[in-house]
Amino acid sequence: MKNPNLDYLQTFMVVIERGSFSAAAERLQLSQPAVSLQVRQLERSLNATLIERVGRRARPTAAGVALLGHARQINGAVASAMEAVAHHTTGTAGRVRLGTGATACIFLLPPILKELRAALPSLEITVTTGNTAEIARAVEDNTIDIGLVTLPVSGRSFEVTPVLDDEFVLIAPRDMALPARITPAVLSTRPMVLFEPGGNTRRTADEWLARGGVSPKPLMSLGSVEAIKEMVRAGLGCAILPGMAVSARPKQRDLVVRSLSPRLYRRLAVVIRRDKRLDLGLRKTLAALKAIATEQNGKKGGR
Incomplete structure (x- = not known):
């Protein structure tokens, strides 16, 4: 049994993580034969079979599972050693x-x-x-x-x-009449400015409205928090925004900030x-x- 090559050890870990030699080759930017060769050489140096194919997936053998636990520790130790050396030679934090x-x-x-x-x-x-x-x-x-x-x-x-946990809030022009509780039904009767579709922020707001039986039909959709706030400030409508976008700045006299009912978080x-x-x-x-x-x-x- 010989000491394993660290690069081959990394290749073995990626094969297990990705579940196949071809996926590992893509991740490592190597050819599939090169990945297979490195794993074989690692197995030869340790005199053990580390990977078996189950259907289309590559899975660790019992010996592979044992090695995997140590491999992560080895990677951490190597990274710490490289960091310590770099600190003395380059003075850079990376x-x-x-x-x-x-x-x-x-x-x-x-x-x-x-x-x-x-x-x-x-x-x-x-x-x-x-x-x-x-x-x-x-x-x-x-x-x-x-x-x-x-x-x-x-x-x-x-x-x-x-x-x-970031709470979503409603922002509205100060002259917009609002009831005590801001429900989806309330917002169905107000013009709304929402995030553009495609992201989790818009999806979260849409799902909250849908749970209240409201299908959102925004006056406009924008991809910028600051642009949405300016549209609301101009009196074009109200908006549902992440709380951090409002609470991180001083309160504006021309905007009303209200919690939603039921409350909404991301x-x-x-x-x-x-x-x-x-x-x-x-x-x-x-x-x-x-x-x-x-x-x-x-x-x-x-x-």
């Missing part, structure tokens, strides 16, 4: 590619990123905006390191950590690949995003 929705990017991320930059001045941070499906796909394809998205999100390669979560190597910058960013949950729980406890 690069973090973060993906999220436009609302969270505008109203939630700035203070978090400010603290990260203060703690790690050499950290390179890039932020990409998109809807949940787009961000999740980019995380899976490893073109983005971390996603801050709206649940639900699925993917067997993901580690998903809920961090924030849950934001941090998404990262389970096999992602966490260097210093990525680990600190992940911790900062997960700390949102601690802050929210602290606010709830103080009420």
Whole structure:
């Protein structure tokens, strides 16, 4: 038995994660024969069969399952070692590619990123905006390191950590007559400005209205929170927005902000690949995003 090649070990993990040699080859940007060869060489070095084919899927044998548990620890140890060396040789914290929705990017991320930059001045941070499906796909394809998205999100390669419950609210011009309770039936009689279709934010609002027997027919649909607020401010209608888009800024005298009845929430979560190597910058960013949950729980406890 020989010490395993670390690259071959990574290839083995990806084959198991993706369920096939062809999918692993696509993920690793290698040919399928190259992936098969690396797994065979790993099996030869360990003198054990690690993968068996069950139907069309590649599954770990008993020996493969045993190796898989250690492989993740090995990956973590290697990443820590590389981080320690890099700290002494380059002084850099690395690069973090973060993906999220436009609302969270505008109203939630700035203070978090400010603290990260203060703690790690050499950290390179890039932020990409998109809807949940787009961000999740980019995380899976490893073109983005971390996603801050709206649940639900699925993917067997993901580690998903809920961090924030964001309440939706109604915003309306101050001169719009409104009853005490803002129900779907109430909004069916008012002109509405909603998010453009396709994202979880619009889907959540549509489902809330539909549960109240209302089929939304918005006056207009826009892709920008700030644009929607300006349309409401101009008196064109009312809108359902994530609470963070309203509470993060000083209250405007020309807008009314009201809770919905029944109340409506979306849950934001941090998404990262389970096999992602966490260097210093990525680990600190992940911790900062997960700390949102601690802050929210602290606010709830103080009420």
